[in-house]
Amino acid sequence: MRRKDLLMTILGVILCLTAIAAGQTRRFPPPDFQSGYEMPTTETPPPDADFYEYIAVAVLAAALGVGTYFIFVKRSRKYAWALMIFSLAFFGFWRMGCVCPIGATQNMAVSMFDPGYAVPITVLIIFLLPLALSLFHGRVFCGTVCPLGAIQDVVLLKPLSVPFWLESSLRLLGYLYLGLALVLAITGAGFIICQYDPFVSFFRLSGNFGVLAIGGAFLIMGVFIGRPYCRFLCPYGILLRQLSRLSKWKVKISPDECVKCRLCEDSCPFGAIRKPTGEASSEELAARKKILAVLILLFPFIVLAGGFGGSQISGLLSRSHHDVRLADRIYLEESGQVEGTTDESEAFRGTGESIESLYELSAEIQAEFSRGSWILGGFIGLVIGGTLIKHTIRRNSDEYLADAGDCLACGRCFEYCPRERLRLSKLQEDKQVLYG
């Protein structure tokens, strides 16, 4: 008989006795120390003070202001690039990416629907500032401040051009991602924008393998395709794109007038430059009118079809919610269709909550999902219909223009324009006159 066994037996006896006496906790009484030993208190290191959040907001506001100055007044890619690198360091590596305006979209959505969910004021400001600015100066945030954009921008070495039809189709992914993220956030299933943020694990220099791999793939792709996440996925970029279309001042390739020299034609790695269209023939206009009429007639059906399509994946989507998965699992266990338990089902049974109320909760959430997926599908239909109509309406232009929605305000195209060079050399001359 070894000491260990003896100890275990004694322990067992004590355990049974104390467990009966004291319910669950406190099996062993606190000792009465004779040696003057003092019990240490539990350390509780506090989180960073709010102060740091306000600093981040202030830096964001300042960076947006400076960025606007660099792009609209200085018109300098060099300065804009320097600011972008600063933002990458500050918002990316120092702040480790959280909270960013992109992810804050989800917090905002939840707070709209759940009165119990409060968004900290700093998150609200971080979300709104770039959007408000885009109504005045377009996507300055994307070009100079966003760390996600910046990390893709620095790896862009050999930009290839993406055909327009492909670009337009891929862009639908962004709308889908935005819609999905909102549905999942509002139903409480999770924050997918944060969960699958491809670059935040680089900023933190850690993260699980899957997300690192996605991020790596984006960066490798980004060597050849300018900012793939920004153009085809970013949900916040979708909001910025729409608001920038309406912006008061737009990024202009030429500082004054376009001389149609074609020098800037291929300068934008993001496919944002539109060629002059010239005058349309009357046949073309007539044909377009016909297509437009058909599209407008079809529009409601496209939206409906989208909604119907969405409703078909409602069941699948609802499985992303913890409580729905749990209810399904418990159901399988109860009806004997599966053997054993999972961590989830065990934890649930440990709480002693009733299975019936879990089923009810799950049914409620599923109903929410079925509404949500109709709306999501309808939204996608709306976007598809809208895109088709937009491409059918012809907009005459007789100059090279940066498309206000697509332009990321990076400033690359400026120096290709001979009018810009003229402006710069004039500035230079003026300086020489001034300072001798």
Place this chain on the structure above:
Amino acid sequence: MAEKDSKDTSRRSFLHDGLWGISMAALGSLAGFAFSRTAKEKTVWQIDPYKCTCCGKCTTECVLALSAVKCVHVYAMCGYCELCTGYFDPDPHELDTGAENQLCPTGAIIRTFIEDPYYSYAIDEDLCNGCGKCVKGCNAFGNGSLFLQIRHNLCVNCNKCAIAAACPSQAIKKVPADEPYILKQVG
């Protein structure tokens, strides 16, 4: 032709200004509405120790290389047992600090002799990876004075805690930043 063009442009700019105004108003009301619901103080993530089932996900799911979740000790609850079931393997060879006797995979628990027959147990948080093996042991046969908490000197306060998303017991929630811990109570 020129007249039609200018009519076109003015219609377009009218539409444009209208949409601009609507967007501005929409952003404004969004801001106002959200502002009425904003929290004055910051919130942080924390584990409810009474819900946690020590599944081990805290070790693997945290976005940090070494999890921000650590084992925390409320000493006032502890029995200072010689045979600590949070410290020792269920089948220890000896009741000493040999690695083969310990439950903790990283050897993060420091066992110190106080006086006969009491020993104190402290956590070296640089080593602890938040696996909760000791917590399970302490809950099963001890006083339950060990439990897991997110350490706010380490946590980067993700917008959505990656562990909260994966926690099978849904034990992680947002708490006000001025009361950032949920410590177990002597009871």
